[in-house]
Amino acid sequence: ELKVEQNPLFLSMQEGKNYTIYCNYSTTSDRLYWYRQDPGKSLESLFVLLSNGAVKQEGRLMASLDTKARLSTLHITAAVHDLSATYFCAVDTSGGSQGNLIFGKGTKLSVKP
Amino acid sequence: DTAVSQTPKYLVTQMGNDKSIKCEQNLGHDTMYWYKQDSKKFLKIMFSYNNKELIINETVPNRFSPKSPDKAHLNLHINSLELGDSAVYFCASSQAQRRGPFMNTEAFFGQGTRLTVV
Numbered sequence: 569e570l571k572v573e574q575n576p577l578f579l580s581m582q583e584g585k586n587y588t589i590y591c592n593y594s595t596t597s598d599r600l601y602w603y604r605q606d607p608g609k610s611l612e613s614l615f616v617l618l619s620n621g622a623v624k625q626e627g628r629l630m631a632s633l634d635t636k637a638r639l640s641t642l643h644i645t646a647a648v649h650d651l652s653a654t655y656f657c658a659v660d661t662s663g664g665s666q667g668n669l670i671f672g673k674g675t676k677l678s679v680k681p
Numbered sequence: 682d683t684a685v686s687q688t689p690k691y692l693v694t695q696m697g698n699d700k701s702i703k704c705e706q707n708l709g710h711d712t713m714y715w716y717k718q719d720s721k722k723f724l725k726i727m728f729s730y731n732n733k734e735l736i737i738n739e740t741v742p743n744r745f746s747p748k749s750p751d752k753a754h755l756n757l758h759i760n761s762l763e764l765g766d767s768a769v770y771f772c773a774s775s776q777a778q779r780r781g782p783f784m785n786t787e788a789f790f791g792q793g794t795r796l797t798v799v
Contacts, residue, residue, distance in 0.1 A: 673723050
């Protein structure tokens with residue numbers, strides 16, 4: 569059974585600081601996605617990582633994928649309050665024609681002034 | 682235009698009732714999903730469905746059944762509702778078939794349905 573593990577699950581950080589969220593998964597996959605969820609809202613797609621070594625950046629967030637290590641990271645640079653949300657990684661485990669996205673438990677990020 | 686829409690947004694019902702949640706996507710995707718998000722915010726896949734194959738998470742009770750009248754719709758029927766069914770249910774869709782290297786199978790989510798069973 570596929571396991572997708574994120575850590576930390578809770579992260580409280582000060583504005584201006586840097587931090588990294590980790591996403592490990594237990595089976596071969598070359599498709600990994602990061603989502604953001606604000607309280608009471610739906611999931612918003614942040615990054616799509618489709619190959620080993622993929623790196624994507626958007627504003628203060630940067631995501632990378634190492635398929636050999638089965639690891640993705642979401643790096644936060646100079647955090648601001650607006651980044652407070654829950655961040656999920658999701659791994660596509662399907663080898664055939666059927667999609668199957670399995671999510672990590674999420675990292676609840678709180679950025680304090 | 683909303684890409685993935687689900688109704689209702691809120692649903693409060695009594696134990697033992699049968700209810701349905703509707704989902705429609707206008708993205709032309711071939712695969713649709715239902716996820717359950719519990720009070721701890723954990724997201725669990727319930728069903729993955731395209732016009733050829735239904736994949737059911739084995740932990741989902743058979744009181745839950747997906748119904749797809751066409752490729753753009755995947756409704757969720759729940760029979761004999763229980764207190765533990767209270768959660769937020771998300772519908773999603775993605776393009777999963779005709780996959781090849783570097784093909785994006787990113788899922789797009791509806792706004793969620795908050796189900797409360799009393």
